[in-house]
Amino acid sequence: MTTSTPGSRIPAVLVLEDGRTFRGRAYGAVGATFGEAVFSTGMTGYQETLTDPSYHRQVVVMTAPHVGNTGVNDEDPESARIWVSGYVVRDPARIPSNWRSRRSLDDELRKQGVVGISGVDTRALTRHLRERGAMRVGIFSGNALPDEGTMLAEVRQAPEMAGADLSAEVATKETYVVPAIGAKKFTVAAIDLGIKGMTPHRMAERGIEVHVLPATATAEDVYAVNPDGVFFSNGPGDPATADHPVAVMREVLDRGTPLFGICFGNQILGRALGFGTYKLKYGHRGINQPVQDRTTGKVEITAHNHGFAVDAPLDGPAETPYGRVEVSHVCLNDDVVEGLRLLDRPAFSVQYHPEAAAGPHDAAYLFDRFVSLMEGQRA
Numbered sequence: 359m360t361t362s363t364p365g366s367r368i369p370a371v372l373v374l375e376d377g378r379t380f381r382g383r384a385y386g387a388v389g390a391t392f393g394e395a396v397f398s399t400g401m402t403g404y405q406e407t408l409t410d411p412s413y414h415r416q417v418v419v420m421t422a423p424h425v426g427n428t429g430v431n432d433e434d435p436e437s438a439r440i441w442v443s444g445y446v447v448r449d450p451a452r453i454p455s456n457w458r459s460r461r462s463l464d465d466e467l468r469k470q471g472v473v474g475i476s477g478v479d480t481r482a483l484t485r486h487l488r489e490r491g492a493m494r495v496g497i498f499s500g501n502a503l504p505d506e507g508t509m510l511a512e513v514r515q516a517p518e519m520a521g522a523d524l525s526a527e528v529a530t531k532e533t534y535v536v537p538a539i540g541a542k543k544f545t546v547a548a549i550d551l552g553i554k555g556m557t558p559h560r561m562a563e564r565g566i567e568v569h570v571l572p573a574t575a576t577a578e579d580v581y582a583v584n585p586d587g588v589f590f591s592n593g594p595g596d597p598a599t600a601d602h603p604v605a606v607m608r609e610v611l612d613r614g615t616p617l618f619g620i621c622f623g624n625q626i627l628g629r630a631l632g633f634g635t636y637k638l639k640y641g642h643r644g645i646n647q648p649v650q651d652r653t654t655g656k657v658e659i660t661a662h663n664h665g666f667a668v669d670a671p672l673d674g675p676a677e678t679p680y681g682r683v684e685v686s687h688v689c690l691n692d693d694v695v696e697g698l699r700l701l702d703r704p705a706f707s708v709q710y711h712p713e714a715a716a717g718p719h720d721a722a723y724l725f726d727r728f729v730s731l732m733e734g735q736r737a
């Protein structure tokens with residue numbers, strides 16, 4: 359494989375499916391890659407973004423102009439590998455500097471074979487995506503690039519995100535256990551649809567022993583661990599394809615076991631209750647999204663990474679086969695449903711990332727709510 363450096367002179371071009379192109383230089387691995395072009399507004403936390411399995415098949419555009427300043431450390435990854443299919447930055451750090459840094463981001467991308475592009479006007483690209491919506495994209499780098507017509511044809515042949523069923527591609531194949539930190543108080547079965555490492559850790563910190571089960575786990579597998587609560591994780595792809603986890607969740611709701619879902623898990627709860635999901639024009643990604651908890655009225659700044667959302671009524675509780683449900687959280691930027699709460703069963707979910715990796719810790723109380731539900735069930 360050819361190598362690039364942040365000062366690389368190897369040309370690269372980004373081609374959007376609507377024909378708009380941006381020229382820059384190779385960053386990370388040199389070659390070609392495809393995915394859905396999305397932008398993240400996080401100023402920090404690029405390692406957590408890159409290793410979040412929910413970004414599988416997405417090409418992430420960073421709106422922060424400087425990326426890579428603190429290099430790559432061994433502590434911050436959220437999974438064993440980088441999942442983004444491509445990476446777009448304006449101005450990569452030439453020399454990373456941080457006491458934890460082990461290598462440069464450019465080296466890490468190259469080592470993991472992730473094709474990126476630098477020197478792109480990421481403000482113009484983000485505005486384009488905001489106006490036209492998330493769309494397919496290709497990044498091509500090398501000294502001999504194909505002509506634009508050929509590149510565009512390849513981008514238009516790449517799979518779309520709508521209709522993509524991706525959880526099984528990123529989730530664990532085998533069950534593993536994250537032990538409780540300190541005295542064990544509860545056992546939780548966590549369905550891995552693309553879970554981030556910090557999520558079981560946040561539960562373990564609260565005395566929960568977490569059994570992380572593959573995406574294909576059945577209700578029988580879930581109840582085999584004798585859980586006090588069941589958790590449904592975040593994950594990539596279109597929630598409309600998640601029929602299997604929806605069926606498992608309905609069994610959990612039927613049994614009345616305390617249930618908590620985040621992100622993809624929120625969309626699955628929406629579907630289990632009979633609501634639809636839809637694709638947002640360009641989604642929410644970053645660590646600075648304002649959400650209101652409608653039960654307390656408090657506003658929290660939260661970490662998001664979602665391109666789909668639940669279509670549930672904002673006004674008042676709705677009747678569902680599992681009793682009344684209310685929209686518990688809304689995004690203050692655009693009124694998108696950010697959380698669901700059942701009023702007659704111990705189940706709730708949020709569309710964002712309370713595990714805060716990276717991101718503010720405002721939403722940490724949600725893990726405590728899950729603990730309270732499990733305590734309530736025992737009382």
Ligand SMILES: NC(=O)CC[C@H](N)C(=O)O
Pocket residue numbers: 412591592593594595596597620621622623663664665666667
């Ligand atoms: N982070 C997630 O769980 C994302 C859920 C889903 N893939 C979406 O894009 O909306």
